[in-house]
Amino acid sequence: MTGRNWNASWIWGGEEESPRNEWRCFRGSFDAPESVEGPVTLHITADSRYVLFVNGEQVGRGPVRSWPKEQFFDSYDIGGKLRPGVNNTIAVLVLHFGVSNFYYLRGRGGLIAEIEADGRTLAATDAGWRTERLGGQRSNSPRMACQQAFGEVIDARELAEDWHTPAFDDGSWAQAQSIGSAGMAPWTSLVPRDIPFLTEEKLYPVSIQSLSRVKAPxxxxxxxxxxxxxxxxxxxxxxxxxxxxxxxxxxxxxxxxxxxxxxxxxxxxxxxxxxxxxxxxxxxxxxxxxxxxxxxxxxxxxxxxxxxxxxxxxxxxxxxxxxxxxxxxxxxxxxxxxxxxxxxxxxxxxxxxxxxxxxxxxxxxxxxxxxxxxxxxxxxxxxxxxxxxxxxxxxxVFGSNVWRTLAERRAVPRPVLNAILPVPEPGILPVFENGDCELVIDLGVERSGFIGFEIEAPAGTIIDAYGVEYMREGYVQHTYGLDNTFRYVCREGRQSYVSPVRRGFRYLFFTVRGNRAPVKLHEIYIRQSTYPVADQGRFRSSDSLLNEAWEISRHTTRLCMEDTFVDCPAYEQVFWVGDSRNEALVNYYVFGATEIVERCLNLVPGSADETPLYLDQVPSAWSSVIPNWTFFWILACQEYAAHTGKDDFAARIWPAVKLTLTNYLEHIDDSGLLNMAGWNLLDWAPIDQPNEGIVTHQNLFLVKALRDSRALAAAAGAAEEADAFAERADRLAEAINAALWDEEKRAYIDCIHADGRRSDIYSMQTQVVAYLCGVAQDDRLAVIEGYLVSPPPAFVQIGSPFMSFFYYEALEKAGRQKLLLDDIRHNYGQMLRYDATTCWEMYPNFAENRSNPDMLTRSHCHAWSAAPGYFLGSSILGVKRGAKGWQSVEIAPQPCDLTWAEGVVPLPQGGHIAVSWEVVSAGKLKLRIEAPEDVEVNVTLPEGMEGDVTQVSYLS
The missing domain is CATH 2.60.120.260 (Galactose-binding domain-like)
Structure with missing residues (x-):
């Protein structure tokens, strides 16, 4: 399957099939007709990434991450970019990684592109195209991280800045090599892009935090x-x-x-x-x-x-x-x-x-x-x-920023600020006789995208850029484990550069080295690039802290929406399967996007060639399995089918769900429990979750995945196939209660180790999951409900906002919304206290951070932590889906200690549910609801309160 019939060939150049970190330029030309009745469409994909130019103008970049066996291609309408009746130029910069990572499997270098109009091919990649290495690009530049590919070192003195323009003479370039037709290995199937193109918003910094004379070793x-x-x-x-x-x-x-x-x-x-x-x-x-x-x-x-x-x-x-x-x-x-x-x-x-x-x-x-x-x-x-x-x-660049042998701070001269202001005068950066000039530039909030600048400098001047997420009172949280840098060596005069490598950061160390004369910095900016969503969801209340927690949750989620959900825009940029379940729920309430969710869910079964248990990050060359992440994927599949009402999705995904559940059940041991080796993760906290043996929380989530699969199977028209899974869930729940409950401690133990030793650790994580998954019953249920309210101090406490998401689900189930609010106020209040503009990966000062008390968390932007974006709308505003596809909606406000709240929840079919409520007096609630006329609205008032309810309908 190729998605279309291709006349183009895959092409490449150079001597190696898969060179390490090679940036290669390609050019082709064609005569455009005088007129075209329909669209002119350019189809393109590459291994590993491309930037596309038509007649010198950047048109797009891609492709989205893919399994090589299902390589996605992009299609652009370029009719408005063409010059009718004359020669037109297509130029493509291909960044080939040459190494495997967490979002790319090593294949070989390649580009395929084709232009069609009026049912005929106008141009296609073949041996007539020209190719050359991008001048000045150093292939030995540092690897950014194990999860990612490379940063860059560019020497602009060797770079033909106009290589992508029609006027450029490529006569000295080599002819491209035709390496095969569409359908060749490793890209045996070419499939159309399944999501919209990402945004590119040019955004400027808000301040220059400091200027310093610095020295590198x-x-x-x-x-x-x-x-x-x-x-x-x-x-x-x-x-x-x-x-x-x-x-x-x-x-x-x-x-x-x-x-x-x-x-x-x-x-x-x-x-x-x-x-x-x-x-x-x-x-x-x-x-x-x-x-x-x-x-x-x-x-x-x-x-x-x-x-x-x-x-x-x-x-x-x-x-x-x-x-x-x-x-x-x-x-x-x-x-x-x-x-x-x-x-x-x-x-x-x-x-x-x-x-x-x-x-x-x-x-x-x-x-x-x-x-x-x-x-x-x-x-x-x-x-x-x-x-x-x-x-x-x-x-x-990284080593020279972490270890500065001299850092002498100076006042920021007012003219330097012109570099970040929309004024015609440039910022003039000082020259130090013995040292380099370092600016620390603040974007105001965390951003994700592509750094650009325009500068006027002597030839050989070095520009080093290094992005970090967090600084405070002289402390810089260096990105150990992430080389978040690039180096640009200037040619003579005025020049511009936009890095084609995505980076996430808030603060940019911008260091000018080796300049003989003052440097004029005309502008510096970031092209923020995220999934295209509008701010359809809203939440406001009488508590400003909760409002801020909701806002940073929304911004975090946006930055972690690329061509998939990603865990973070800085350190990894990886689609972690388990993280995305919670991210999807937040997205439903703040943005309402659905295509990105379906794309993420569809990518997961592509790892079945590696293991039918499915990988925990995809598409990836790391053969790692976190069983819980697969179970969360199953929950996310069921939730997506219910959220959208798309039975056709359920029918397509059900065989993959059935396959992995069947294979997980093969790891049930003679005691009736899931007993396997894997990365048995749930929380960044010292709970007992060994990578071999019987892990309680894992068994519990398998129960829930087995039970919830029945709804997905029913939507898929295969309800009978899931009956056996439901029966196995009941048996597994019985085994958990028989073997993993400690009657003396009145709690579930964390695990049984591979050698048979029963854990002596008791954690809130395990108790929360037992409650949430419906395994704890009768008096045990009552005991654990008590733990939700008053966690025993001796139990391991929750260590990450990711685990808090499940805790909040349990509190919501128990009707303890006030505790949910208090927990948000405490934990997210800590983040806001330290100027967080996005949600942290972990709560501060757990074991990972104790070597440095200033390091409050690892990643400062982690969408698995954006729980307030979901729960403030679902639980406090009180808007929940009723029937599948939001054919009906349940409105059940929970004022707790708030006096008013208002907000909007977007609907997957378009439109929204808008709710505002106010406690007008003791026991009296004024409630207004706005909903499409074809959505059934059911209202449940808080216990003990009367309501003045106004419902407004509009055409859907």
Whole structure:
């Protein structure tokens, strides 16, 4: 299946099928007819990403993330961009990753495009197209993160700025290679894009927070250790482990103080200089800095890199007032480092405990004490490996921002502010004789999209950009684990640049290095790019804190709506299946979008080739399974079918739901419980959820998934097929109550370990899920309802807003809406207290954060945390779906301690439900409802209150 008949061929260029981080330009031309009766449509897709230009004007970018076997293509109406009767130019920049990650499976480089009008093909990619590497793009630029591909280093002195325009002469470019027709592997099926195109809104910063004279260390490098140590790891995104070292020979011209810097920390056993383990270091974790007094001459520096590695960049830096050089102990290939090892390696898949890495090889243990010099190291020559140049760069923007050897803050001169203001005069950035000029630019709120700027500078001036999410009172939360940077080297004069790499951040460190004269910054901005939604939902109340919590929930959800829902716009940009269930519910109430939800749900079964249990993030090259995430996907499928009333969706998705439930039931053991290896996650908190054994919350959610599947099967016309699942759910619930309830503690235990040991940990997470999934009954139900109201202090408490979502569902079920409001006020109030414009991933100061009390959370924008956007509308405003497809609506306001509330909930079929209520006196509620005339409205007033109800209908 290709979605259409293609006349175009897949094309590529260069010498490699799948080069690492190659940005390649393509150009084709055609004569446009004088007139066309219908639309002129350009169809296009590429591996891995493209930016499309027609006659020099950017038209779009894509494609949406895809399984290679179902590669999505985009279709643009370009009639308004063409010049009738003359030659027209199509130009495409293709960014090929060349490595697998959490949203891309490595295939090979390729572009296919075709233009049709009036039933005929006007142009199509073939060997007549021209291609060339994008000038100045460095393929060895740092890997952003294990989840993502690459940032960029661009030298504009080598870049033909007008390469995409009709006037550009591409005669010196090579002809493209025709590599196959539509339907070739790995893109065996080309399918039309299933969602609208994303927005691109040009937005400007609100302030310049600071201006500083700064210095970077004399040497800084970013290394891809994962692909260096285990080269075949480019083909997957699974975590691996390896055992080995990195070494370099440092030569000082004169004796002096040398500092070795590790901006993202040290692995393994540490750092040795001349065979001596260095014990003294400074720095706030994870950073480590070793200050040494060294004599003139050669010194062997060795650092251990043994450990687990999921991908990304490792950073190493050196600074000294004394002149120094570095060379590799393995010969000169342009890289002054070498690796030693690996002495052993093993791979972990699906978080299953496999063969543990053996770090007991005698040569590993002997090094590096046995090699105090480069000469002595020759005894281990068989283990030494030159560092691959494509995996190494000294263009290390991240390391140079984390470790600034000088940061001298200055007042911001008023003319500098012109850089962020809509005025014709540029901002003039000062020149420092000894140091670089750093601006910290505040966008006002978190944003996601593409950074752009226009600048006038001397040739060779370096522009470094680094985005972070959070700063406060001198503290900068560096994006450890995410190289959220790029470098642009200026050509002479005035020039513009827009990065084609998506980034999420609020604050931008914009550093000008090496300029001989003042730099004129004409503008700097972000092209915010999100799923196209209007702010249809609304909520306001008498409590301003709740209103702010709702607003940041809405903004968070918007930023986490790309071509799928994503967990966060900065660190990962990954479609995590379990997260998206809650994100979908919030979206229904604040935006009302449905196509993106259906797209997300449809992507999940594409992982069945990897496992019928389905992966927890898709499409992905990480073979990881979180069973709960699959169960949440099943709930989301049922909720979507009920929300939209789309029985055809239920019919299409039901076979995939049935397949995974059937396979999960094969993991029921002799005790009648789900007992399996996997990433058995629910919350970032110290609950007992081992990756092997019987995990209580997992069993509970399987019960709910089995039971809820009946409604989905009924909508699909296959109700009888789900009857057996319902029966298995009842049996599983009985087994849970028999084996996992502790009568003495009056609570469900967290788990039974693989060795049969019963957990001695009791958590609110497990009790909440037992209540929510309907497994706790009778007196146990009453006990757990009491825990919802007064959580026992000895129980593990909820650690993330994601888990709070389920807690709020339980409170709503129990009729405890006041507790729900109080929890939002407390937890989201903490976020707002610290100037949050988006919702945090975790609550502050859990174990992950305790090494640094200033680090309140990891990700500051996480849509799994946007619960107020849903519950304030559903539970407090009181608007809930009745019959499927919102043919009827239930209005049940819960004032609690509020005096008024008003809001709007969008409907999937169009239109909305608008509700406003006010407590006019004790026991008296004034309620106004606006709804389409064909939607049945059912009102339930709060217990003990009378109502003055006004209902207004409008045509649907």
């Amino acid at each position: 004399k040497y800084a490098a970013a290394l891809d250790l994962r692909n260096q140590m285990v080269p075949e790891s480019v083909n997957h995104a699974n975590p691996i482990s390896y055992c080995g070292f990195v070494a370099t020979v440092l030569t000082l011209e004169t004796s002096g103080v040398v500092t070795l810097g590790f901006p993202v920390g040290v692995r393994g056993k540490g750092v040795w200089v001349d065979g001596v383990l260095q014990a003294e270091w400074t720095g706030v974790q994870p950073e480590r800095y070793y200050q040494l007094n060294l004599a003139a001459g050669e010194h062997l520096v060795v650092f251990d890199v043994t450990g687990s590695d999921h991908g990304g960049s490792y950073h190493f830096a050196i600074d000294s007032e004394s002149a120094f050089t570095l060379r590799s102990p393995s010969g000169d290939n342009g890289v002054p480092l070498a690796t030693i090892g690996t002495f052993d390696q093993s791979e972990y898949i699906d978080h299953r405990p496999g063969r543990r890495m053996q770090a007991d090889h005698p040569d590993y243990n002997a090094l590096p004490e046995a090699a105090p010099s480069a000469v002595a190291l020759e005894a281990f020559a068989s283990w030494i490996k030159p560092f691959e140049p494509s995996l190494y760069t000294e263009e290390d």
